[in-house]
Amino acid sequence: MDIKNEVLYRVYFLLFGLLLPAAGFLLYSTVNIAILEGEHWREQGRQNYVKPRAVPAERGNIYALDGSLLATSVPYFDLYFDPFASSEADYYANVDTLSYLLATYVDNTYTPGGFRDYLIQLRDTSNNRRMNRNVPLKKSVSFSEKSRIQSFPLFNKGQFRGGLIAKKLSGRKRPFGLLARRTIGYVREDKQPVGLEGRFDSILGGQEGTQMMIKVDPQSDLWLPLNDLSEVEPRSGDDIVTTIDVNLQDIAEEALLAGMRRHQPDWGTAIVMDVETGAIRAIANLGRDDAGEGYYEMYNYAIAMATEPGSTFKLATMMALLEDGHVKLTDSVDIEKGKTIFYEIEMEDASSYSFKLDSITVQRAFEISSNVGMAKLVDRFYNLPDNGNKNKGAYQYLQRIRDFNLDLPTNIELEGEANPYLKNAYSEEDQWSLVTLPWMATGYEVRLTPLQTLTFYNAVANNGRMMKPYLVSRVERNGETVDIMKPTVVKKAIASKSTIEKARLLLEGVVERGTASKLRTNQYRFAGKTGTAQVNYSRSSRGTRVGGYQASFAGYFPADKPKYSCIVVVYKPREGGIYGGDVAGPIFREIADKCFNSMIDLHDPLNDGPRPVLYERNLPGFELGEEKDMRMVLDYLDIPYYGNPETPMVVMSASSDSLFIQNRTMSESKVPSVVGMGLRDAVFVLENRGLKVITEGAGRVVRQSIRPGTSTRGQTIKLTLG
């Protein structure tokens, strides 16, 4: 065998004996995996990377009564910056303008120069720093702000050439800010859901959809939807329309906050309810923050805090006595100068009216909120030994209280309502004693939430018909109503007609002559009851040790045709008094005033009668002003007038039943008379002539310190307004 052939044989062996079989084996393996085992591996791939993924549904809105948005979902953005996205030339060409704009509009903690240094340092890699391609710029940026930042030089080149990265997130926004914050509430991960957001989560939340998605990149959470038939579209959440009236809510919160600042209590609450329907128009809750500096909506005291109501409970006591026919309003009761002893325990009246009085009418005792009077009546008629007759004694009293539904929660659509606490008659378990009833008569040994008390007062205002308080009136889907929550009648009549009439008479009396008489107003009439309850007390035969007071006022307005009922509770006021009439009452008045002013339908129209004849004496005379202002006012009021003046300033005069406007000329070099002018006009006229104006008082100019006609030399002129 020669060399040539041997080499050839060996090469053929290499080709056909080694490489060709190897190639065949590789091909076989490929076929084996790709085709024979193909289905298995495809399935493996699907299992690992194709998954049904939840498609979040859009959350519904929460609307106020008038359709304003209380809570809605809006997109917001977290902005990041990649300093290495842009070309070096672009970066350094724009860094000056960019740092100026960023320092001015985005992040004030840097000066433009400081920002420039920072940006240049970010791009600098000379010292082998790790490249940060995700520099946080600003968090929680609105869409419009993001759009503006995107228009900055460099950033306007887009994400890949400019380097601005906007990560979209979705958040819940309350356009009215903190308004009714706790009542609107929230749903957050790892937290107990709160308020309407929590209670109506299933309606607002809608239904998540699912879609098969394939994971695009194992290192980041990027998913690409696969189009197939298994897709389930998400259903957007429905909107809920609440009964909250943003104006009333604002009024209630403002009034409560002002009262809280005055009295520095632990917490306070105010609720406004529509008498006829039980719809809650406003619910304000303010609690002292942990630092003790300000007040915030942090807890729904109105529904979750059951406390001893104190004197506001006396209405229930009186209605029980009246309903059972035990007393008439004109009966008399001896209040013993506001101090007596029940079964070795002393009881005192809180109000200063009592200490000169002894025998007075039942009505008067209620109006001046006499504890002794109420307790003695209840003691006399109900505090009988237990003889098993369920219609007598304490049984009878408690049955009346139950008739008023004061033993039941209101079941308002919010989580966390506290149950009322009411003792069972003669129950040892409830530590029933001889003094239980007298104290209960004055609102102790029983616990109610502010809302429960208000629901009872609302029933009285609503002629005995008790309505269930509610916050949500409608559910809407795409603007169409899908569910209506109608007002619910809890009880058609909590007491007889005559009892209700008397109860309302009593409540009006409290404002006319009693503990709330300071709050009376001529504008409209309202009715209500003050309450001053001791809290954290310990009672012994030597008297009562008190740890503070709870001041409250419950009532309704206008007294003769009640439109709204309202309760204000202020817990442990520290300054400016403790009494319901001094602390809670003024807040109630403020709310009622503003409500009344905003309720146009409650006011008599001013021009209700025939058009009045204009007489010279009730026409305005000697009014000064600019011609066009004067014409505008007169035209608007539709008052005929005559005259065609040529000067910009005119004077109005009346003769018989006609109005004239006439020229008003003023010398440029002499001090003019400005008496009768408004301050704006007077200052305009005088300072244009080089005078300096100082003023005193308010109103129109009644006196001027420099006589008209004097030459002007830049003097100082003093105007007295009145």
Next chain:
Amino acid sequence: MSFSTRIAAELRGDRVVWAILVLLGLFSILAVYSSTGTLAYRERGGNTEAYLFKHGIILAAGFVVTYFAHLLHYRRYMNWSPVLLPMAIILLLYTMMLGPVINEARRWIVLPVIGLSFQTSDFAKLALIIYVARAISSKQDYIEDFRSAFLPIIVPVVVVCGLIAPADLSTSIILFLACLLMMFVGRVALKYIGLLMVTGGVVFVLLIMLGRTFPEHIRVATWESRLQQFYSPEPGGEDTYQIDQAKIALGNGGLTGVGPGNSTQRNYLPYAHADFIYAVICEEYGVLGGATIIGLYLLLFFRVTRLITKSPKAFGAMVAMGLSLVIVVQAFFHIGINVNLLPVTGLTLPLISMGGTSLLFTCIAFGIILSVSKYIESVAE
């Protein structure tokens, strides 16, 4: 004269080898563009064309290099051999001691002035193959002699492979295997080849022992874990992740593939553009695509075999065979890893995977093969 005929006139040598080069280059462009998508998003802010252009430019440069390499007479390469081999050994030593650590291994050096980094083993491969081919062809008459023929051939092989092995065992094994096959074809006695295999084994064992003493220089721990993974994989564990992804890619591809650019597994395969590009090709072009790749490499060797039939003893035939063997063996190893016949190790598919210098050296190899074919054919005529 039209442009294409002008090119055809310019390109001497085996037209089939030229065609193989172009076809592999075409596959390369398609597969690299597809599989660098996520890389582009992670590293270049989504500029997917960045890698396409970079790779395209390197490939074009490679073709130019091939063109000039095939213009030179292959004897030139033979004459340079006494310089090339010592240079390769020095460079390897330098790399092993002072090269920068990239991906836990010292495989690269940065060329001064140009700033280009390249893998010294690529250069060493070329130098060694040329040396061995020259030695075999010049010692044909007394090739069966141990001292005067075998030893001079084998010592550089063992030295070069031994120097590559610590940082890059798979390349070393491929090179060793290619040299072994060259010697086999070059009529080195089978008993010596047997001895050589034993020597290789001994060197390997020595390396492992050295590696336990100098773990920074020799990656024994990596080899052990890779082998362990291959022979006793934990099902579903992290260890089998890569190969499972490759198999899913093959499964997705089936017979005809999911189409160019539609691979999903490219996002899951680590180094899809380099170490697992065969799986990506199989996913996008199916078994047919895979078979085409295997066929192209086999065809390359087949064409080289043709050269040997024409001038069996010549240096040219020997160097062409050696270079094509290195290419084909590496390709087969790469494919073997991709179809789970071999343990996972970072091995590129010659001329197809992305990677600058190794592609350039492969192009030089093609150029030398073409130069050989050009002259052998002209002599035969």
